[in-house]
Each structure stands twice: as C-alpha cells, then as structure tokens.
Amino acid sequence: MSAVSHRTRLTVVPSYRIAVGRGLSILAALSVVAITLAAMGRSPIELAALVVRSTVGSRFGIEDLALFMTPLMLTGAAVWVGIRVNLWNIGAEGQLYAGATAATAIGLFTHWPALVALPAMIVAGMLAGAAWIFVPAAARAWLGVSEIVTSLLLNFVASLLVYYLATGPWADRVTGALASTERLHMAFPELWGAVHLGFILALATVIGLGIGLAKSRFGYETAVCGSNPQAAHYAGIGVAPRILAVLLLSGALAGLAGVFEVAGTVHRLQGGLANNYGYLGIVVALLARGSCLALIPAALLMALILDTGIVLQTTQISSSAVLAITGLLVLAIAAGDELAAYVRVNRT
Amino acid sequence: MALLSDLLGHAVLSGSVLALGALGEVIAERAGVLDLGVEGLMSLGAVVAVMTVTATPHPWLGLLAAGLVGGLGAGVLALSSVVLRANQVLCGVAITFLGLGLSSVIGRSVAGIPVSAVFEPVSIPVLSSIPVIGPAFFSQNVLVYLIYLVLPALVHFWMFRTRSGLDLRAVGENPAAADAVGVPVMKLRAVAVILGGVLAGLAGADLTLAVVPVWSDGMIAGRGWIAVALVIFAGYRPVVAVLSGLLFGLVTAIGFMGQARGWPVAPAILNTLPYLGTVACIIVPMLAFAKLRSAMAAPAALGTPYYRSGR
Numbered sequence: 233m234s235a236v237s238h239r240t241r242l243t244v245v246p247s248y249r250i251a252v253g254r255g256l257s258i259l260a261a262l263s264v265v266a267i268t269l270a271a272m273g274r275s276p277i278e279l280a281a282l283v284v285r286s287t288v289g290s291r292f293g294i295e296d297l298a299l300f301m302t303p304l305m306l307t308g309a310a311v312w313v314g315i316r317v318n319l320w321n322i323g324a325e326g327q328l329y330a331g332a333t334a335a336t337a338i339g340l341f342t343h344w345p346a347l348v349a350l351p352a353m354i355v356a357g358m359l360a361g362a363a364w365i366f367v368p369a370a371a372r373a374w375l376g377v378s379e380i381v382t383s384l385l386l387n388f389v390a391s392l393l394v395y396y397l398a399t400g401p402w403a404d405r406v407t408g409a410l411a412s413t414e415r416l417h418m419a420f421p422e423l424w425g426a427v428h429l430g431f432i433l434a435l436a437t438v439i440g441l442g443i444g445l446a447k448s449r450f451g452y453e454t455a456v457c458g459s460n461p462q463a464a465h466y467a468g469i470g471v472a473p474r475i476l477a478v479l480l481l482s483g484a485l486a487g488l489a490g491v492f493e494v495a496g497t498v499h500r501l502q503g504g505l506a507n508n509y510g511y512l513g514i515v516v517a518l519l520a521r522g523s524c525l526a527l528i529p530a531a532l533l534m535a536l537i538l539d540t541g542i543v544l545q546t547t548q549i550s551s552s553a554v555l556a557i558t559g560l561l562v563l564a565i566a567a568g569d570e571l572a573a574y575v576r577v578n579r580t
Numbered sequence: 581m582a583l584l585s586d587l588l589g590h591a592v593l594s595g596s597v598l599a600l601g602a603l604g605e606v607i608a609e610r611a612g613v614l615d616l617g618v619e620g621l622m623s624l625g626a627v628v629a630v631m632t633v634t635a636t637p638h639p640w641l642g643l644l645a646a647g648l649v650g651g652l653g654a655g656v657l658a659l660s661s662v663v664l665r666a667n668q669v670l671c672g673v674a675i676t677f678l679g680l681g682l683s684s685v686i687g688r689s690v691a692g693i694p695v696s697a698v699f700e701p702v703s704i705p706v707l708s709s710i711p712v713i714g715p716a717f718f719s720q721n722v723l724v725y726l727i728y729l730v731l732p733a734l735v736h737f738w739m740f741r742t743r744s745g746l747d748l749r750a751v752g753e754n755p756a757a758a759d760a761v762g763v764p765v766m767k768l769r770a771v772a773v774i775l776g777g778v779l780a781g782l783a784g785a786d787l788t789l790a791v792v793p794v795w796s797d798g799m800i801a802g803r804g805w806i807a808v809a810l811v812i813f814a815g816y817r818p819v820v821a822v823l824s825g826l827l828f829g830l831v832t833a834i835g836f837m838g839q840a841r842g843w844p845v846a847p848a849i850l851n852t853l854p855y856l857g858t859v860a861c862i863i864v865p866m867l868a869f870a871k872l873r874s875a876m877a878a879p880a881a882l883g884t885p886y887y888r889s890g891r
Contacts, residue, residue: 241887320669367863375866376873380616380669381809382859388802389852396848511673518670550688552797556681559620562674563656566666 239574249572250521257568261560269549279547287539295425296542299497300535301528303328305434306489307513308520308527308534309441310482315517316445317458317478319372323365323383324486325510326390330364331357331487332494333394336501339416339494340402346418353491354433361487362480364390369479373472379479387510395503402501412502420496430492435528437488442524454478486510508555512538515562521569537561587833588716594836595829596727597622597787601807602814602821603727603735604779609811610739611772612752612881616672617657618780619804620679621650625784627687630795634690637697643723643785650781651774653679658773662766665885676804684797695793699723721790728822731779735818748772752879755886765886780804802855809858813865815876824861831857 242249266276287293307324314321321327334356338349368382395411402413420429445451457464457474464471489509494501512534519530541554601618608615625646633642653675661671699721708718739745748768750758755765787803788795806828814821835850843850865872 322669322673367859371863371866375863377863377866378812378878380614381805381812382862384805385802385809385855385859388805388855392848392852392855396846399848400846511677514670514673518667550685552681552684554681556678556685559674559677559679559681562670562677563660563666566670566674567660567664570664570666 238577240577242573242575245573250569253568253572254565257564258561261564264560265557279544282547283540283543286543287536291425293539295427296539297532297535298427298431300538301531302431302434302496303489303493303509304512304516304531304534305438305527306485306492307509308516308531309438309524310485310489311513311517312520312524312527313441313445313478313485314482317454317475319475319479320380321365321383321479321482322380322514323368323386323510324513325506325508326383326387327361327364327483327486328490328493328506328510329390329394330360331490332501332505333397334360334487335491335495336402336413336416339418340413343417349418350420350495353495354488357487357491358484359487361483361485361490364487365479365483369476369483372479373475391503391506394501394505398502404500412500415499416495418495419499420492428496430496434492437485438524438527445524450477486513512558515558518562518565585712585715587837588713589720590833590836591826591830592716592720592724592728593791593829594832595826596724597783597791597803598807598810598828599822599825600727600731600783600786601780601804602810602825603731603818604776604783605808605811606814606816606818606821607735607779608773608776609816609882610752610879611748611769612755612879612884612886613662613769613773614668614672614883615654615657615773615776616669616808617653617675617679617777618807619800619802620676621653621777621780622784622787622804623683623800624653624679625650625781626788626800627683627690627795628781629785630687630690630695630788633695633697633789634693639697639699639789642789643782646781646785647778648781650784651778654774654777654780657777658770661885662769662773665887668883668885687795687797690795692794692796695788695795698793699790723786723790727786728826732819732822739818749879752881755881759886759888783807806854806858809862812878813858813862816879828854828858
C-alpha cells in the first residue's frame, strides 16, 4: 500500500485553499440548481440576469440586502461564539423570537421617549434571548446534556408562543391584521432608505465581539475550554461556568437580532418573524470559519441568497425552493471545506 | 373508559412516527454518526408516499417509495459526512433544509388533498376485545404492529446478538480499534446512516398514510427533531427508543385531546407540550440520577469523523 504519492490532511488549512474549495463548491451547487431550472423549462441565464438586476443592481435591492444582513450578522455571531468553543446553539431562532417578544412588550405597552425605550428594548431583548437558552445551557454545562437538541426544541415552543401572543392577547385590534400585533410605538431611526440604525449597531457588535474575544481574558479562557476542557480544568479554569457564559452570550446575540428585526424592520410581532434567520445563522457562522470579522461578508453572501429567493418568488419559484437551494449550498460548502484540507504529498 | 381508550389509541398512532424515526437514529448514532437530517428525510418520505399513492392506490408502494427516497437522501448525507468526513452537524442541518424545501416544492400538486389509499386498522381477534387497551393497542393499522413489535426486536437482535451488530457498536465507540481488527469503519457507518434514512423515510410515510392522511407543507413540525432527542432520552437503546416514542405519543395525544374537548387553554400553548416534555425528559433524569449519566452516555465517538492517519 505504500504509494509514491498520497494525500494527507492539513490541520490548519490556508485561506487560499478554502477560497478555491468554496468557489468550486458554490459553483457546483449553482450548476445543479441551473440544470434543475433548465429541466423545469426555465432559462437559468435569464433568471440570473434578473436576480443581478434586482439585487445588487438597484437601490431597493441594496437596501434589502442590508436589512437581511442585520439579523444574519447577529444570529451568525450567536452561532459563531458557540462553535468557537465547540458548542452548537441551534436554537437561535427561538432566542430571536424571545428577544423580539421582549422588545415588543416595551414597544406596545410603554410610551417612553425613544432615547429611553430603544436602549431598554436592546437590554430586555438580550436578556430574553439569554433566558431562552438558560436551561439548555445549564444542562450542557453541569449535566453534559447535548445542547444541540434541547436548544433546537425550544425553537418550536418560541414560535408557537409568539403565534399565540400575536393572535391572542397582543393581537392587533385596530387594523385587524392577521396574526400580528399593532405597530410598535417607537422604531430604530432609518438612516438610508429603509436601512435603520440596527444595521450599524449589528456591524459594531460583530466588530466589538471579534476584538473583545481576541483580546480579553474571557475570550482566551473560553477558547481553552473549547479546545481542551481537561487542560482548562487543570489550569484552574472552571469549564462549566464558562460554557454557561458562552451560551448565554450566544442567546443574547440572537435576542438582539430579534430586537432589531421587530423594532427596525418589521415593526410588528408576527408569526414567522424569525424567517429562518436562526438556522441561517449556522450557515453564516460556518462560512466565517474561525474569524469573527468574516461574519460580515458571510452574512452578505447569505443575504444575497435570501434576496435572490425573493426575486425568484416573483417568477413563480417558491420560497421553499430557496430553502432547498440553501441546503444544497451548505452541503457543498461543508464538503468543499473538508476537501480543501487534503494535499497531495510526494513520498521519497 | 372510552376516553382513556381513545387517548391511548391516539398515543400509539402518533407515537409510531416518533418511534420509527428514533429507531433509525439509534442505528446511525450507535455507529458514531450524529444524523440531524431526520426531519428533512421524514418530510421527503411523507410527501413521496402521498405522491406515490395518488398515482397508484397501493399504500405498500407508497411505503416502499418513501423508504427508497429516505435511503437516497441519507446516501447523500453518508457521502458528505462519512466518506468526505465533512462536519456532521452541518451536513445534517443541510439535509434537513434540502428535504423540507424539496418536499414542499414537489408536494405542491398533492397538498391538502386527502390521501386516497391509507393503511386501514386491522383488529387482532380476541386481543382487540380486551377493554380499554384492546381498541388502543390491537385495533391499529399494520404499521403500528411492525413499528412496536417487529422492528425493535429485529434491530435489538442485530445490534446486540450478531457479529455485525457488535462491529457497528465498536465503530461508534472506538473506530480506531475497530479499524485495527479489520472492521470496515467507513462502510459500516455509511450503511448505518442509510438504514437510519430508510427508517426516517418510512416514518414520514407512516405519518401521511396512517396518522394524518393528507400532505400539507410543514406538517412534520419538529417530529424528526423530537426523534433525535428521544434517542438521547432512551440512552441509545433501540427498544427503549421505541417505547419512549409511545410515551411522547401520549404527550401529543393529551394536547390533542385538550383541543378537542375545549380545555380553556389556547391550542398554541397545548401544542408546545411535546417539545417542552421532550426537553424536560432529557434533562430531568440526568439531574435526578447521577448514575444514569454513564449508563445513558452517548457512543464515545459520536459526532467525530474518523481519520485513519489520526490513529
């Protein structure tokens, strides 16, 4: 079996290999989509031109991109802080709902001036997001119960509760809109078209998080806990409290996404508000790999895909097709990243 | 009495979907692969079963097609997460996206139309006339008997009484040691993932051909994820996984009955019961019995891809 040349797996993969691997895998996934569309009797080239025209080619398209990016950067960051220490928060969707619900409570039932209400919404939303993941986080930290499934199951609970609130006690009795609350009394100020302050704050959060985790003691200790819990334990770092802290931070970030979504973009709490942002955060975090700042371009790419979905819907291609395309892309990228780690080595 | 019997009957029926999904997941996880694609594969199985039955009115053909499509989808998962060794969590979530999206696209033509051929209840003589439990357990469709009696016994026997079952568990506990004695790690893992996918597809067919005889978008509603959670709850044991499916069928049935009888609780709140119940059931036993933590522990190599050079 001793071949002259064989393949070996790199532990640290240079970024150019990742870039090539990803480029190829995205290309492969898009070709599958193009072939499927062609088989359905649609012209992939015409559709692609339409997509480019109505996303990056127009002002509305660019505004939409920024609006999509706002929650994606934050849910991406929420998942990313977990993955960094080997924890998988699949429940960002539920924490987003929790944050949105807390912000809605302030927006509906207080008449505070915006200068007080908006920061209060941010704080309440982050606390609600952290509270929503508290039980899975504590169970993971001290009992070793996998956080993947517990955090995920709470998504269904959150979405049902939001639906209940929006159709029941908090239902809009003014305009009679279906499954939605009244418009909130205050909103994050719009800066450029429909793009609101939340976009800037989300950007700042991601940048701050990247710097904070890279430079702080907390960032270092949690990184040790993630890569080798035993070593961390012997070094005197309490692993369980750090696991709890990281997951609570993760929940708070997802909650913040909910605050901006409800008080900046949608202005009403409604069923389906989370729009899969929580699950797509996993994709964003994967795309960003080890770098927090890379969450920004990753969120941009995901926003482009979502925006493409909206455009395709106008041509009678359903939103569920977009979900399938996203799945295909994730699969291709996950495989591409792994394949990029293999290099051919010549044995002498 | 009739009420209790109805409740149990509904529990058995709706629990069968969870039991079958969980059984498939036990096989995959025992081989060391965390298969998070169940939700998507169940959805594909459910819609393909309905489409097949719409074309040819034979429920068994629908079941077969659902199993095939589940196996095919799991083949993609096996290729990416076992053969290419890409991250198992991501591949699983991707398969779930793909499955949910695809099933909604291809199922548009049959959405909302009642399924023409379903598995009808078969009463077992004598046993079905026992009060209360007779109608609940022995007047069910044939899938229920298969899922609760035949399949768990088969899987249990295979996993704990045969050589290949031992190999399967070895691959999940310590793939390097298994590899050293000549067990084909990758092949066994791939087979386990595909088998798990077949069962997930069948679980989808069970849902649309026996439990809720109609396809509607989003009808899986987390059943696949609950099945994944049940595996943890069951301590990775096939028979216990099937029984816990029944237990969770009961939780679902209680919520369902609450709606039907007009309890003064909003339906949305009652619908949260299965999810909250699952979370409670995987956390509370661990909290209460410290000893359980090692007895119910996951296979040691669960979730980690195997690299021969990293041995």
